[in-house]
Amino acid sequence: MAVAMAQRYAGNLPAEVTSFVGRRRELAEAKRLLSTGRMVTFTGPGGVGKTRLAGRVAAETHREFPDGVWLIDLAPVVPGEPLPRVVAGVLGLQGEAGLSGLGDYLADRRLLLLLDNCEHLAADCAALSGKLLGIAPGLRILATSRQVLHIEGERVLEVPPLSVPGTDDVASVDELARFESVSLFAERASAVVPGFTIGADNALAVTRLCRRLEGIPLAVELAAVRLRALSVQQILERLDDRFRLLVGRSPVALPRQQTLRALIDWSHDLCSPEERALWRGLSVFSGGCSLEAIEYVCAGDEIAPDEVIDVVTGLVDKSILLRSTSKGDGPRYEMLETLREYGRERLAESGQEMALLGRHCTWCRDIAARAEAEWFGPGQMELAAMLRCEQSNVVAALEFCLTQVGTSHCALEIAASMWSHRLSWASLRDGHHWLDQALALDRSPTSARAKALWVDAWLMLLRGEPKVAGPLLEECRGLAEGLGDVEQLAGAVQISGFAALLAGDFTEAATLLEKALSYHRTIGHRGRYWTTLFQLAMASVLDHDARAAELCAECRGMCERENARWSMSFAIWVTGLERWSKGDTRAGTDMVRDAIRIKVPFGDHLGMAQCIEVLAWLVADAEEHRRAAELLGAAQAVWGSIGTSLSGLGHLADPHGRYEARLRATIGDREFATAYDRGVQLDVDGAVALALAEREADLEAPQPERGIAAVLTRREREIADLVAEGRSNKEIAAALVISQRTAEGHVEHILRKLGFTSRSQIAAAWTPSGHSED
Incomplete structure (x- = not known):
């Protein structure tokens, strides 16, 4: 059938009504793709702002x-409605324009189509896009969808939430404004x-509001609307019922875009029964999880064990689950807290909540027991990383x-x-709390209680509270003897x-x-034998025992035989103590520094503090008095961090x-205090x-890098x-095995040194090789 040709338009993109905030990195990446x-x-x-971002890319x-x-x-558009006819209608083609007529129209044109909200028509959109791209060499397509369309040549850009402040420690209002979510909230x-x-x-x-809303643009905008009646603090206090609170009143928005719940309901409706069941089950996890954890906790009546991976893939495709990188055996899967809360509500409605929470606890108990059983061996780094990843779940x-x-x-x-992995707690105080x-x-009166008593006493001793530890040990000893439990008595x-x-x-x-x-x-x-041997070696060194x-050599030998690298850092340290x-x-000095180098990837702050303390003594013996005083302060800073x-x-x-006392006598109280305070101020x-x-x-040695890299430390x-x-x-924290707060601090320092206000400016001025583009 002949199709009348439409008048050639420049396009139909609507004008932006509100300001476009942030997204510099995503804009640049989208244009590159x-x-x-x-x-x-x-x-x-x-x-999350897919439509708004795609519209801006199209406009630019x-x-x-x-x-x-x-x-x-x-x-x-409802499923089953012919998509070629829908697209042709927007392009202004007259008559019954099917795929053939649409292809004829596009064949020799340079044109960009923005297919918005494809998720409920994913298969049809994929089929149409594939065919049109094959017909029209001058055609480009941008699509927004909660799931990948899986067509040949498709480039995918995962749109993250807007950047949010990582902590409550905001140095200034100007610093706060560089976070995209905060800027959006302020604008609206x-x-x-x-x-x-x-x-x-x-x-x-x-700060807290934007963090609780996870930088989701729609949630931030809906929260801003509530300022008509509430203060920011009142909105924050009511966020536990976020799905009721975050309701918009726009007369032009689709119903599913007027409330956060309706938007998530739309995603839920697009899921299969198995995907909905897994969504509910995944809500019991906190801070993400591995595939193995999902299989253990979530497989059951509704999802067979061999189906879990396919259902996980489906939720990743639909952007319900986010796949994150991992240094372990496989990827981890995370869910925005808003989606997790929604899943938890659905789980409570299903009547399965207690059963799944029970399985989650059993899984956590099993991984903790495995870490304890296997910790003295070649897998210490992997076990430590695993427990850090699972800390929120535990x-x-x-x-x-x-x-x-x-x-x-x-x-x-x-x-x-x-x-065995006390460093898995954020601090010694946390372990004692639980x-x-x-x-x-x-x-x-069980063996589990006896064990918990001596472990708690150990933590209290490390915190410098022997008066609390004493009664715990006394009860433990009596209980273990009464039970005849030699292991806990030991x-x-x-x-x-x-x-x-x-x-x-x-x-x-x-x-x-x-x-x-x-x-x-x-x-x-x-x-436990090695730990006791290490403690005995310490006592012998300090008692000048022959x-x-x-x-010390026996400590090192055991670590070498078992390839226990973290334990080796202690063995090297105590040998350095013996040399001192x-x-x-x-x-x-060489041994203590070697021990520090091993401890850094493990995030062992307690061990680092011990090392830096002893290093200060060695540096003092080498007559570097001011440096020794600074190291004493630095050790105190690390002690305080835990x-x-x-x-x-x-x-x-x-x-x-x-x-x-020796350092004060040598360099004077004032110089000692100045150097010591410099150390205390360090992270x-x-x-x-x-x-x-x-x-x-060496700390301030000039760097060979050119441009803006020259002002940054290694x-x-x-x-x-x-x-x-x-x-x-x-x-960044996971990749470098440092705390998230430390990573945030470094990023803040970089921004200040370079005079930048956003991460996107760093990205724009920096190449992956580590040299600036200046």
Whole structure:
């Protein structure tokens, strides 16, 4: 059938009514993809801003398409309606224009189609796009969809939420404004409440609000509308019922775009029954999960174990699940908190909530037990990384166990098993918090309670609270003897020996630790045997025992045989301590620095603090007095980062006191205080850099890099590389094995040094090789 040709239009893109905020990196990447491919699909969860971003890309590239840029809004199109006819109608073709007529029209034109809201018509959109691209060489297509269309040549751009402040620590309102979500909120708020500004009185509330809304543009805009009746703080306080609160009143928006719940309902309706079931099940996880965890917890009546991977793939395609990078055996899967809360509501309605939460707790208990059983061996790095990844899940499991009748024993088992990886807790205080609560709730005389008692006592000793540890050890010893539990009795004896070591009673410490060694040898627990041996080596070194060098060598030998790298850092440190006690400053210094280098990837702040403390003594013996004072301060900074101090650790506190007195006498109280304070002001990375520098001048040594790279430190250049790759602070922290807060601090320093206000400026000025484009 002949088709009458339409008048050639420049396009039909609507004018922007509100300001476009942020997205510089995504805009640049989208234009790059469009210049190298012919089909770009913007994916992401509902409300994340795919349509707005695609529209801006289309508007900014319209000069490249003399035959127009055309928006095809597919949201109102029902499945089964012929798509060629819909597209032809928008292009102004007259008559019954099917695929053939549409292809004839596009064949010799340079034109951009923006297919918006493809998710409910994904198969039809994929088929039509593939055919049209084959017919019309001058055609380019932008598509927005919550799931990938899977056509040949398709380039995919995952649209993330807007950037949000990582912590409450905002140095200034100007700094806060560089986050895209905050800028959007401020823009929309000023339209609702003329004269609205972000100032000292509301900056913290805005920070928390944008973080709670996860930078989802629709959620931020709906929250801003509420300023007609509420303050920012009142909106924040009501966010627990976010689906009721975040309701818009736009007369032109589609119903599903007027509330956050309706938008997510739309996504839910597009899922298969199995995908909906998995969505519900995944809501019990916190902070993401692995495929193995999903299979363990979520497989059941509605999803067969061998179907899980296909259902996971479906949810990733639909942007319900986000696939994140992992240094482990496989990827991790995460869900925006808004989608997780929605899934949790659906789970509660299904009547399956308690069963799935119970399976989640069992899984957490099993991974904690596995980490404990396998920790002294070649997989220490992997186990530590795994437990750090699962920390949020473990905490969620503990919270559940401690609020349900009859499950507190599971909390005891989980928290006590973490003794071997105490660095999996954010601080020693956290570990004690969970053990203390579980012990208060479950007072039954069991081996699990006996174990939790000595583990809690150990944490209290590391925190410098021996008076709290004493009664715990006494109860543990009595309970273990009553139960005839030699394993937990060995734990009580060992930690009692450790308490004597910290108190400076090295003779008593050696007696108890040797007894514990005998117990562990009989039981065959290699990890606990090594830990006791290490503590005995410390006591021998500080007591100037003739066996000290031999015990240190035995510690290293066990680590070498088991390829236990984290444990080796302790063995090297105690050997460096032994060299210090013999006056071998050079060898001791080298060993302690080697120990620090091993500890850094593990994030072992307690171990780093011990190393930096002893390094300060060695540097003082080398007569670098001001540097030694600064290292003493740096050690204190690292102690503080984990919620403890040197004051309760008598085995190190006494030498510390002697060296401090010597340094004050040598350089004077004022110079000592100045250098010490410089060290105290350092973060963990800065303390490590100070410790590993051969001399103070190395910290500020000029760099060979040119351009803006010359003003950044090595660590800052490394982080700039990752920012340029589009990594979030959380991803940077995972890649470099540092805390998220440390990563955030480095990014802030980079921005200040370069005079930038956004991460996108770093990305624009930096190449992946680590050199600026200046």
